[in-house]
Amino acid sequence: MSVGSLRAPLTTAAIALVFATGCGDPAVPDVPLVTSIRVTPASVQLSRPGDTARVSATALDQTGSPMAGEAISWSSSDAGVADVSDAGLVTAVGFGSTSVTATHGAISASVAVTVDSTPPPSATELLATLSSPWGIAQLPDGRFVITEKGGSFALVGAEGNSVLATIPAPFPVHASGQGGLLDVAVDPDFATSSRLFWTFSEPGVGAEAGTYGTAVARAALVGDALQDAEVIYRQHPKTGGTGHYGSRLVFRGDGTLFVTLGERQLGDPAQDITGTLGKVVRIHPDGSIPEDNPRRPGWAPEIWSLGHRNPQGAALRPGTDELWLVEHGPQGGDELNRVQPGMNYGWPVVSYGCPYGSPVGDSCRIGGGTHAPAYEEPVAYWVPTSTAPAGMIFYDGTRFPAWQGNVLVGALAGRTLWRMALDGDAEAAREELFSDLGERIRDVHQGLDGWIYVVTDSGRFLRIGY
Numbered sequence: 155m156s157v158g159s160l161r162a163p164l165t166t167a168a169i170a171l172v173f174a175t176g177c178g179d180p181a182v183p184d185v186p187l188v189t190s191i192r193v194t195p196a197s198v199q200l201s202r203p204g205d206t207a208r209v210s211a212t213a214l215d216q217t218g219s220p221m222a223g224e225a226i227s228w229s230s231s232d233a234g235v236a237d238v239s240d241a242g243l244v245t246a247v248g249f250g251s252t253s254v255t256a257t258h259g260a261i262s263a264s265v266a267v268t269v270d271s272t273p274p275p276s277a278t279e280l281l282a283t284l285s286s287p288w289g290i291a292q293l294p295d296g297r298f299v300i301t302e303k304g305g306s307f308a309l310v311g312a313e314g315n316s317v318l319a320t321i322p323a324p325f326p327v328h329a330s331g332q333g334g335l336l337d338v339a340v341d342p343d344f345a346t347s348s349r350l351f352w353t354f355s356e357p358g359v360g361a362e363a364g365t366y367g368t369a370v371a372r373a374a375l376v377g378d379a380l381q382d383a384e385v386i387y388r389q390h391p392k393t394g395g396t397g398h399y400g401s402r403l404v405f406r407g408d409g410t411l412f413v414t415l416g417e418r419q420l421g422d423p424a425q426d427i428t429g430t431l432g433k434v435v436r437i438h439p440d441g442s443i444p445e446d447n448p449r450r451p452g453w454a455p456e457i458w459s460l461g462h463r464n465p466q467g468a469a470l471r472p473g474t475d476e477l478w479l480v481e482h483g484p485q486g487g488d489e490l491n492r493v494q495p496g497m498n499y500g501w502p503v504v505s506y507g508c509p510y511g512s513p514v515g516d517s518c519r520i521g522g523g524t525h526a527p528a529y530e531e532p533v534a535y536w537v538p539t540s541t542a543p544a545g546m547i548f549y550d551g552t553r554f555p556a557w558q559g560n561v562l563v564g565a566l567a568g569r570t571l572w573r574m575a576l577d578g579d580a581e582a583a584r585e586e587l588f589s590d591l592g593e594r595i596r597d598v599h600q601g602l603d604g605w606i607y608v609v610t611d612s613g614r615f616l617r618i619g620y
């Protein structure tokens with residue numbers, strides 16, 4: 155029973171008593187009753203067993219006035235986490251969460267207690283002047299390379315708070331709608347090659363004029379200049395429209411490169427095995443195609459997986475060669491997928507989302523929602539509202555021990571950072587972080603220093619730390 159639910163009827167009773175007295179009835183003494191208990195603070199955070207904190211409780215009468223001398227006792231709901239004395243001294247015993255409760259008769263109020271050696275993380279603004287940043291990469295010396303959708307690379311100092319140079323993209327980008335200069339990745343062999351790889355929406359020329367597609371390029375970063383630039387891969391066919399380029403780059407442990415490719419907002423081509431709309435492709439860093447791709451009959455040889463809609467976040471699961479990705483659903487149905495070679499992830503045949511404009515509910519799910527047995531089930535999905543996932547990592551640093559192995563995903567429409575815990579290959583829990591920022595989070599990066607870095611559509615570069 156909550157304190158709030160008790161307060162209302164007793165207050166009404168008190169008003170009735172005053173009214174009765176005012177009407178000249180025999181005086182009924184308006185005896186102060188303990189009606190609620192006020193506790194402070196609302197919550198207590200302790201770092202380790204043995205740490206202490208004071209909590210206090212005050213009895214309040216029906217008018218909300220403090221009442222002196224009323225006996226209030228304290229108790230802990232989990233004495234294995236924290237104990238509390240009758241005087242209100244909270245002592246941490248173990249790690250976890252509990253509450254301590256002040257009680258007077260049937261009236262009580264609680265203080266949340268957390269014992270956690272990890273203080274709550276906070277976001278620090280490093281830059282606020284980027285222009286539609288899209289991808290974050292980091293050089294071995296700690297400097298960051300951040301793409302700006304309009305067509306430039308911001309070279310950012312290792313402290314994250316200064317733009318050292320702005321480098322134009324060597325090839326024209328179609329910076330319109332969702333297109334432009336998109337992701338960036340550092341060659342695992344950067345120490346010898348000095349190479350950056352990037353994706354962009356490439357405008358067609360000649361017979362392809364007026365059409366666009368995702369392309370992958372590379373160049374050597376020499377000082378503040380990009381040299382020996384070359385396009386190494388082109389999504390095919392190019393199409394009209396400016397949506398769903400996908401576009402994340404992820405190096406596999408064997409040195410090959412995954413590229414996530416959107417279906418250009420056209421649906422059906424995600425199932426067309428001759429083209430690379432709505433696919434993950436795997437290439438060598440020179441653009442040639444590995445012999446050990448699935449290479450099913452009739453497939454474009456670079457196809458790794460198919461049936462994707464608009465995958466805007468991707469990462470390797472630490473300790474494996476498994477690519478995981480997040481992709482946008484239609485109205486609801488955004489997915490976290492564990493990508494297996496040769497597998498079909500179902501779009502546009504099946505989705506936990508609904509056609510745009512459908513009433514909210516499950517009955518409108520495209521193809522009934524459930525992917526199995528014909529298609530791969532997502533590990534997790536978002537319904538009924540799309541969060542629009544963009545940018546993802548598996549956290550494997552030491553700065554946030556509680557987040558080890560978790561998936562962190564930025565959200566555009568959702569304006570949040572999702573933290574998802576896994577149990578094996580299944581989702582165990584998810585929570586939203588930093589929703590109070592109100593930012594469309596476009597990319598997430600684990601720094602060489604173990605902190606987490608994000609960019610937002612509003613142009614901010616933020617470090618998540620303590």
Ligand SMILES: [Ca+2]
Nearest residue numbers: 489499500501
């Ligand atoms: Ca799917």
